[in-house]
Amino acid sequence: MSPGGAMSPIWFFWAWAALPLYLAGIFNRRFLYAGCLAQAAYLLARGAMIGRVPLVGPHDTLIFLSASLAGFSAFFHAEPGKIKMYRVLIGALAALFSVSAMLAKPFSGALPPVLSTYWFELHVGLSFFSYAFFGIGGVLGILYFLNLERPDGSIDKNKAGIEKSQYRFILTGYLLFSVAMIAGGVWAYLAWGTYWLWTAKELWTSIVWLFYSLYLHLRLRPGWYGKRTAIAGTAGFILVLFTYLGVGLLMKSSHTF
Amino acid sequence: MVFSKLRKTVWEALISQRLAVWLLGLEIAALFAGSYFLAVNREVMGAMSGEFPLFVWLLQGPFALTFWLWAAIFFLVLLAINTVFCSVESLRRKKGGLITMLSPQIIHAGFLLILMAHLMSSLGASKITGQLAQGESARLPGFDIHLNKVEPGQKPYAGIDILSGGNVIRHGVLAPNHPLFFRGYGFYLQEVMTEPFPSAFIEVSREPGAIWALFGGILFTVGTIMLVLLKTRHE
Numbered sequence: 001m002s003p004g005g006a007m008s009p010i011w012f013f014w015a016w017a018a019l020p021l022y023l024a025g026i027f028n029r030r031f032l033y034a035g036c037l038a039q040a041a042y043l044l045a046r047g048a049m050i051g052r053v054p055l056v057g058p059h060d061t062l063i064f065l066s067a068s069l070a071g072f073s074a075f076f077h078a079e080p081g082k083i084k085m086y087r088v089l090i091g092a093l094a095a096l097f098s099v100s101a102m103l104a105k106p107f108s109g110a111l112p113p114v115l116s117t118y119w120f121e122l123h124v125g126l127s128f129f130s131y132a133f134f135g136i137g138g139v140l141g142i143l144y145f146l147n148l149e150r151p152d153g154s155i156d157k158n159k160a161g162i163e164k165s166q167y168r169f170i171l172t173g174y175l176l177f178s179v180a181m182i183a184g185g186v187w188a189y190l191a192w193g194t195y196w197l198w199t200a201k202e203l204w205t206s207i208v209w210l211f212y213s214l215y216l217h218l219r220l221r222p223g224w225y226g227k228r229t230a231i232a233g234t235a236g237f238i239l240v241l242f243t244y245l246g247v248g249l250l251m252k253s254s255h256t257f
Numbered sequence: 258m259v260f261s262k263l264r265k266t267v268w269e270a271l272i273s274q275r276l277a278v279w280l281l282g283l284e285i286a287a288l289f290a291g292s293y294f295l296a297v298n299r300e301v302m303g304a305m306s307g308e309f310p311l312f313v314w315l316l317q318g319p320f321a322l323t324f325w326l327w328a329a330i331f332f333l334v335l336l337a338i339n340t341v342f343c344s345v346e347s348l349r350r351k352k353g354g355l356i357t358m359l360s361p362q363i364i365h366a367g368f369l370l371i372l373m374a375h376l377m378s379s380l381g382a383s384k385i386t387g388q389l390a391q392g393e394s395a396r397l398p399g400f401d402i403h404l405n406k407v408e409p410g411q412k413p414y415a416g417i418d419i420l421s422g423g424n425v426i427r428h429g430v431l432a433p434n435h436p437l438f439f440r441g442y443g444f445y446l447q448e449v450m451t452e453p454f455p456s457a458f459i460e461v462s463r464e465p466g467a468i469w470a471l472f473g474g475i476l477f478t479v480g481t482i483m484l485v486l487l488k489t490r491h492e
Contacts, residue, residue, distance in 0.1 A: 110411065112433075113411070113412065113413065113432070113433035113434070114433045114434060116433070116434070117434045119434075167488070168488060168489060171481075171484065171485055171488055172485055172489075174481065175478070175481045175482060175485050178474075178477060178478060178481055179478055181474075182471075182474035182475075182477075182478065185470060185471075185474065186471065187434070189443075189464065189467050190434045190435070190436060191433065191434050191445075192445065192460075193384055193436065193443045193445050193460055193462030193464060194378075194382065194384075194462065194464055194467075195374075195378075195464065195466075195467055195470050195471075196375065196378070196470075198295070198302065198305035198311075199295065200292050200295050200296055203288050203291055203292045203295060204292060206288055207285055207288050207289065207292070210281055210284055210285050210288070211285060213281055214278060214281040214282060214285065217274055217277050217278050217281065218278055220274055221274055221275065221278065
């Protein structure tokens, strides 16, 4: 780091280094964790330089998301055949988010006073942790359909294992997402005098929350457990991505500062 | 006989997860429509989070633009009824262990409290924003507010007094994210200005559902943590 606010190229090296590490993670899972560590080191250095938690703008949040995705992916265990495809999908997704992050300009300026609160950091941090869990849930939904079909169409034990893992990831993501929304509500109440605003971001956040509530209820219905919930778990992540990226790009909302 | 059969059919419908799934799906569809109308009618929809309670705005708003919100409220009411009946039935059946039985009901209770909070706010929330010059007072129902001092800069703040009958009954400092609460009202610093004279934009708002939304959120979180621990162990 150099004084005067400019970031030394050595720290950008760590941010860029994550990209080949994630691509190498396609072949060996340990590289995924190395990529996660490189991005964590970069975010720590960046936080120290700008004097706040670096969670504002697509550069910071996409790096945070890809590091979380790679880090939390360690919680899934399966036999080598499935792990191979799993790390391909996780590595590719983390690399995609990393490239997108590096193309976005980092925002290092002073935050508006309304964003200088722990509630904001808690809200954003937990939201992206939950997105990572939902992302892994989405990846497991894809994995469910790859090379695992039995000729008679029945669900074999291994597929059921993947679906159960998907459920656990989504349930954990749902918990984190709910706490993130509560933190956001507390923050909004302290900042603007209301815990709820009628803007596109809040509406889409509600859609995501309701969709995963729907997923959790669907899973209790006979005949829906398995193929259909695997699809729903993957569809949920598409909604998450639209809420995160699409709403900001296409619609004006309370999250435009 | 017919009455008994009908009662059984209604009861089964009310406690069914299938109804919950349908209602969640319909609620999502209503909000999808809402996001479109919010995006293309910003000027009209901007007043939704305005000075008046939501229901006051809703009753006056053009139905062609607000139908999705009526639909969303209708589905939420049905979902709340379904949630209550579903929880009662689960507790009546006493299926599984204590945590298995209680965790979904705690989540449901949290959800219902959050809905109740939104209902209270939609009926009784209000806000008023005004510019006060340093040293100036404004009259509000039941008390006066006096702006003592404003400080601009990176960490702006404003010192205020709340007066009743000419006597100071509360003194406080307002800053971004640091409101002052008094008799159910929240006092918020919106903006501090030095030109053409030192002044501040102050918002006074009332959000009767806020505390219930917080309780609901806490209950919801506790129930979900219990469920996550349970499912991580058993699934």
